Each structure stands twice: as C-alpha cells, then as structure tokens.
Amino acid sequence: MNNSSSDAADPLSLERPRGTDWPEILEIDARAFALPKPLPADEMIEFRNRAGEGDTVIIRDTGSDGRPIVAVSLYFPVPLTVPGGESATTAGLSWVSVSATHRRRGLLRRMITEQYRTWREREFPLATLTASEGGIYERFGFGPAIFSHRVRVTPASAQFRTPPPADSRVRYGNSEQVVRHVPEVHRRWAAGRNGAITRPETWWPSIIADRAFRRNSQTSGLHYLLHADGYAAYRIDARDKTAIVEDFVAATPEAHTDLWRVLSSLDLVSAVTASIPVDDPLPHKLVNARALEVQGRADELWVSILDVVAALELRTYGADGDLVLDVTDGFGDRAGRYRLTVADARATVTRTDDAPQAGIDIATLSSVYLGGVGVREMAAAGRIDADPEVVAQLAAMFAVDEAPFAGTFF
Numbered sequence: 001m002n003n004s005s006s007d008a009a010d011p012l013s014l015e016r017p018r019g020t021d022w023p024e025i026l027e028i029d030a031r032a033f034a035l036p037k038p039l040p041a042d043e044m045i046e047f048r049n050r051a052g053e054g055d056t057v058i059i060r061d062t063g064s065d066g067r068p069i070v071a072v073s074l075y076f077p078v079p080l081t082v083p084g085g086e087s088a089t090t091a092g093l094s095w096v097s098v099s100a101t102h103r104r105r106g107l108l109r110r111m112i113t114e115q116y117r118t119w120r121e122r123e124f125p126l127a128t129l130t131a132s133e134g135g136i137y138e139r140f141g142f143g144p145a146i147f148s149h150r151v152r153v154t155p156a157s158a159q160f161r162t163p164p165p166a167d168s169r170v171r172y173g174n175s176e177q178v179v180r181h182v183p184e185v186h187r188r189w190a191a192g193r194n195g196a197i198t199r200p201e202t203w204w205p206s207i208i209a210d211r212a213f214r215r216n217s218q219t220s221g222l223h224y225l226l227h228a229d230g231y232a233a234y235r236i237d238a239r240d241k242t243a244i245v246e247d248f249v250a251a252t253p254e255a256h257t258d259l260w261r262v263l264s265s266l267d268l269v270s271a272v273t274a275s276i277p278v279d280d281p282l283p284h285k286l287v288n289a290r291a292l293e294v295q296g297r298a299d300e301l302w303v304s305i306l307d308v309v310a311a312l313e314l315r316t317y318g319a320d321g322d323l324v325l326d327v328t329d330g331f332g333d334r335a336g337r338y339r340l341t342v343a344d345a346r347a348t349v350t351r352t353d354d355a356p357q358a359g360i361d362i363a364t365l366s367s368v369y370l371g372g373v374g375v376r377e378m379a380a381a382g383r384i385d386a387d388p389e390v391v392a393q394l395a396a397m398f399a400v401d402e403a404p405f406a407g408t409f410f
C-alpha cells in the first residue's frame with residue numbers, strides 16, 4: 001500500500017501520516033485514552049523518533065468537513081528476551097485509538113489487518129502489546145503471556161531476614177549519574193531475563209526526562225536509587241505519603257536485596273507500591289511475608305506468534321519431545337500442523353500433514369510461549385485439546401526456570 005486506500009463508496013481512507021499530521025494524531029490519542037492533554041512538544045519529537053522506526057497508519061474521514069483523522073495505530077520494533085536468552089525483535093503495537101464518533105465500525109480491525117500484513121512482509125517472528133482492556137486482542141491472535149503482581153509493602157513491618165550490610169551499597173543518583181548508569185544496567189539485566197524488553201536507545205531520553213506531564217501537583221519527580229548492579233526509580237505521592245516504584249532493575253540477587261532494603265525502610269512513608277514478577281523472591285526475604293500484600297494481578301504483556309516456525313525455534317525448552325500441534329487461527333495465516341521436535345533444549349519445527357496430538361489456537365500458543373502461562377492451566381481451561389500424557393509432555397517442554405517479566409510499558 002502506498003499512501004491511501006479507500007473505495008468510492010467508503011470515505012474512510014487508510015493512509016500513512018505526513019509529518020504535519022502528528023499534532024492531530026496526538027490529540028486523537030489523548031482523547032481516546034482519556035488523558036488531560038496531548039503530549040508536550042518536546043515529548044512528541046522523541047515519540048516520533050520511536051514511531052519512525054516502525055510504522056503508523058491513520059484513517060481519515062474524507063467525507064467530513066476538514067477531513068479529520070478518526071483512527072490511528074502504530075508499532076515500534078520492541079526487543080524481547082525469550083526463554084534461553086535470545087533477543088527477538090517484535091512488532092510492538094501501540095497507540096491504537098479510534099475516535100468515539102467512529103467506534104465499532106471495524107476501524108480497529110482494518111488497521112490491524114494492514115499492520116499484520118506489514119509484520120508478515122517484514123518477517124517479525126512475534127508481535128507484542130500492552131493492553132488497555134482484556135477483551136480486545138484475542139480475536140487478532142494475541143494472548144496474555146506475562147503477568148505481574150501489583151504489591152504494597154509496609155515499611156513499618158518489612159524487616160529483612162538477613163542483617164543490613166555496614167554500607168547500603170545504594171546511593172541516590174544525580175541526573176548525570178542516572179544517564180551514565182541506568183540504560184547500561186537495564187541493558188545488562190534485560191539481556192538474560194526471560195520476557196524482558198530491552199529499551200531501544202531512542203526510548204531513554206523521554207524516560208529519563210520524566211517530564212511534568214507524568215505527574216500531578218502532589219507527586220514528586222523520580223528519585224533514582226543506584227546500585228552497581230541495579231537501580232530503582234520511585235516518586236512520592238504527598239497526599240498519602242506513599243512511594244510509587246516506577247522502575248526496578250536488579251541484575252544480581254544482591255542488588256535486589258540492597259535496593260529493596262532501602263525502599264522498604266523509607267522514613268515517613270506509609271507504603272511502597274510496585275509491580276514485580278509473580279515469582280519475585282521479595283516476600284521470602286522478609287521475616288513477616290505479610291508485610292508485602294499482593295493487591296492485584298495484571299496482564300503485563302500480550303504476545304502474538306506471527307511466524308510459528310521461527311518463534312518456536314527461537315526459544316529453548318525444558319524437556320525433549322516430538323509432538324505435532326494443530327494450530328488454528330481465526331484472523332491470520334498461521335493455521336496448520338507443525339511438528340515440534342526438541343533435542344538438547346533446542347527445537348526444530350516443520351510443517352507437516354501427520355496426525356496431530358494437540359489442538360491449540362494461535363492466541364493460546366502465544367500465551368504459553370514464554371512460560372508465563374502454564375500448559376496444564378490452559379488444558380484444564382479447555383484451551384488445549386490433547387490427552388493428559390500429551391499435556392504433561394507439552395508442559396514439561398514449555399516449562400521455564402523463572403516467570404517472564406517485561407518491566408516496560410509501551
């Protein structure tokens with residue numbers, strides 16, 4: 001597709017935006033996401049740098065006065081670490097907005113159909129997204145693949161089992177130290193962490209700038225705690241004296257303990273909130289595990305396997321095996337039978353006509369791909385059609401040592 005597509009009867013034209021369209025795109029997006037105002041100009045420039053590396057589509061209502069843009073969708077290249085440590089460049093779908101005046105007329109479906117065509121052409125093995133609502137994306141072959149826990153730690157009762165070191169090994173960082181240390185340690189952490197998103201260079205200026213639109217009059221700017229092998233960024237909400245951890249990276253167990261020890265002993269702070277992996281060791285490091293309360297579970301990252309062969313061959317596996325999967329796909333072109341043969345943790349995947357041992361739809365396969373959703377749970381929910389011994393075999397193959405965690409919203 002070159003610049004626009006619409007037929008004579010349909011005034012809704014799907015196009016690639018021009019540079020001058022961006023202020024209008026930001027307005028549509030702010031309105032659709034119920035934000036107080038569009039991104040400020042400096043943020044917009046950095047955002048367009050990100051978007052420029054992917055692809056943006058808009059839909060223009062050419063039949064209305066002013067030919068307004070009524071829908072937008074874009075993707076960035078998002079590097080994701082898969083089980084075994086390989087980094088896959090995924091198509092990270094984002095900023096999907098349809099004007100309230102044009103909703104439920106198939107505009108989202110039209111944009112995703114076009115994006116999907118581009119992703120297949122550009123040979124992305126996977127697509128990813130962070131979802132505003134849970135009921136939208138399964139129909140397009142996405143499944144929630146990473147869950148996280150929203151936790152609240154009460155400093156008054158959070159005492160560590162081990163005594164504190166003489167020196168905390170943690171210091172507050174000034175902006176120069178943050179720029180030098182934070183992207184580097186984040187990269188180091190993400191390189192080996194199942195499910196981690198490695199933030200591209202173009203993302204950092206906006207993250208570190210922490211511009212005023214990210215907070216209100218009662219919340220502070222980010223305070224960075226730096227450790228040789230990690231960091232934590234939190235802001236204070238002065239209304240209830242809570243610390244909100246917005247970013248936490250620990251590349252070693254020691255950094256995890258040292259940073260949490262400081263966070264959970266902030267004077268005059270009634271509670272510390274954070275999003276952590278579902279298998280985070282923090283509660284077990286505390287004398288009283290109830291000092292950490294799990295307040296909710298969030299679907300942190302959705303995944304869609306775009307190329308079944310490439311995606312399944314990218315990750316490593318917990319057990320050897322040889323199974324034929326019958327994959328169904330109600331949206332794209334991924335349906336078919338695939339033989340998955342795993343030897344020494346690596347897979348060979350081929351298309352086959354052989355009889356399948358398990359039936360699974362593409363969204364379910366995408367959910368279990370990183371090991372963050374269990375094969376047994378999905379089979380028990382009726383989402384995988386297989387005999388119990390095949391389920392046990394698949395579960396052993398897809399098992400991972402640590403639950404995936406993305407750590408970045410986009």
Ligand SMILES: CC(=O)SCCNC(=O)CCNC(=O)[C@H](O)C(C)(C)COP(=O)(O)OP(=O)(O)OC[C@H]1O[C@@H](n2cnc3c(N)ncnc32)[C@H](O)[C@@H]1OP(=O)(O)O
Nearest residue numbers: 032094095096097098103104105106107108109129132135
């Ligand atoms: C990755 C991200 O960016 S997540 C952010 C998504 N955006 C938002 O939440 C912003 C506010 N919402 C919106 O802008 C719009 O309502 C959107 C983008 C969610 C939906 O756009 P629409 O153009 O109305 O969707 P469209 O008419 O193409 O619907 C496509 C399908 O999704 C379904 N659908 C759309 N929105 C929802 C929803 N919120 N919950 C459940 N199903 C939905 C439709 O019923 C339709 O189903 P079908 O084709 O299987 O019959």
